Amino acid sequence: PSAGLGAPLISPPLAPVKAGPPPAATLLATDNRRSESYYETKGTVFSALIEAIDLAQLARLDADAAREEIRDIVNEIIAIKNIVMSISEQEELLDDICNDVLGYGPLEPLLARDDIADIMVNGSGTVYIEVAGKIHKTGIRFRDNQQLLNICQRIVSQVGRRVDESSPICDARLADGSRVNVIVPPLSIDGPALTIRKFTKEKLTLEQLTRFGSITPEGGEILKIIGRCRVNSIISGGTGSGKTTLLNCLTRYIDDDERIITCEDAAELQLQQPHVVRLETRPPNIEGEGQVTMRDLVKNCLRMRPERIIVGEVRGPEAFDLLQAMNTGHDGSMGTLHANSPREALSRMESMITMGGFSLPSRTIREMICASVDVIVQAARLRDGSRRITHITEVLGMEGDVIITQDLFLYEIIGEDASGNLTGRHRSTGIGRPRFWERARYYGEEKRLAAALDAAEIADESLPR
Structure with a gap:
């Protein structure tokens, strides 16, 4: 069985995925659309993608080419398996899977937004953000704690560090300088806790x-x-x-x-x-x-x-x-x-x-x-x-x-x-x-x-x- 959709297929993310940031209202609302059936469909497509894709070849492509390659294969899988989806649902699924393979999974839409100061993940089902000095709950969630742990490991491995049961606390940074803290079970009771202090792209003066x-x-x-x-x-x-x-x-x-x-x-x-x-x-x-x-x-x-x-x-x-x-x-x-x-x-x-x-x-x-x-x-x-x-x-x-x-x-x-x-x-x-x-x-x-x-x-x- 898969170790979760965030399993590190390619150890470094090729580049931040260029998905446009969704409007704040979308993220602040509870995400009712993401039902269990959505995750089952995504799991089916993801498993088929793993079997169909050549990871070694994908690792040699740049981010945009790799993204296009994944989109083409996912569209074929959806057609072959007769999965019924609207165009908007299919686009959402494509973005999600690309983020899982090439980036930091469900965190990508939040990392793309420049108005967020902090991202706080308390286990797989709860994500808070700080905007303009105030903390809000978002509808973003991870499939399970294993996916969240895999994404945490992917982040810290970029700076030559590790986080696991034997070393459950880790400080790291993202490529843009954002500061990351991870604490995982057994110290964190309800699943991995990930905190990202984001840096704005524009340097303040x-x-x-x-x-x-x-x-x-x-x-x-x-x-x-x-x-x-x-x-x-x-x-x-x-x-x-x-x-x-x-x-x-x-x-x-x-x-x-x-x-x-x-x-x-x-x-x-x-x-x-x-x-x-x-x-x-x-x-x-x-x-x-x-x-x-x-x-x-x-x-x-x-x-x-x-x-x-x-x-x-x-x-x-x-x-x-x-x-x-x-x-x-x-x-x-x-x-x-x-x-x-x-x-x-x-x-x-x-x-x-x-x-x-x-x-x-x-x-x-x-x-x-x-x-x-x-x-x-x-x-x-x-x-x-x-x-x-x-x-x-x-x-x-x-x-x-x-x-x-x-x-x-x-x-x-x-x-x-x-x-x-x-x-x-x-x-x-x-x-x-x-x-x-x-x-x-x-x-x-x-x-x-x-x-x-x-x-x-x-x-x-x-x-x-």
Whole structure:
């Protein structure tokens, strides 16, 4: 018997299938048309297709030619077996089978849509998507858990990883940089759970974030100066708050002649500069050996003559190595971490270093953080689904045993409009000369910085109190 319709006939998908995205309404409705009889028909056609097709020859064709070949054979099978279907049902069946053979099965229509931020599959019968910050249930389903598992294995095998009972958790990425997490039974009770954080094909810029209201034009200008002037920055925020997007935006202002090295668990940063080296961690193999941790990567970076080191996500003892790098001539290094406020981000960095087994006094760790981190940019996802940059905060130094910070920009929530969307405003705190002023002057950016700070104060004065 077949291992499910998603069985990896050809290990790599030849290319994303160019099926046009169906309208949102179609996907958000419960899919009543996909009855058991539809899956039985599809199973019959699929089995006949496996017997009729030469997989070795199919693997040599490009995506479009392979798709046409499959369509021709499926049409013949439908005619020979006298399967009664309307033209639209036949087209739907053809698309489904092509997606199963060449791509990622039922996920293909969702991957083709550019408005989806997350795809969450909870077992074979339940698929949720996030659109515009809100989560919706779709009518997409898989034939069974085996088909879903086969598609998960196909995804992770693209980046040389595996997921099975002996290694049930896996992080991977799609060809377009979308981040994938898979957890399978026995850890996931109701069948494989697959989560895809999709990347938009169009790279977001600070100008677009300004248009969306995530930051004011003046705040955006200050972020550009922070990116350009090699200010050591940490981007802090909760899950799904837009940290990686914001990090991608900041890196656009790095000069083209700088050597940048990125370290990530699953490579998802999309840097535009010509001189970039991308490094990725590696999980242990089946014998439990060969693991390469984030700490190993950051330590190795220091021997690669980097000018900037960018860590996709700081979540453990690599925080110590990143701080060391920031403090030893690799100015302008950046990283993201999970925290709900700038103050909490500093505490989390301290606890990460402590948990890494470094027996350093608390004051020493704090002094190291102060000497290394210049700016914390806080991102947040609000309850209406909108994403805002809520703080641009400078780290000033120590007073006693406490780290002193000052906010340059803050976001204040004012209320809620008739549609349930939160209303708020960004305001400048009136700081006229931030701590990185001298660095901005060194890079010839002090006039732009002064103009942005002045404009922010004028804009703030015009706001209703």
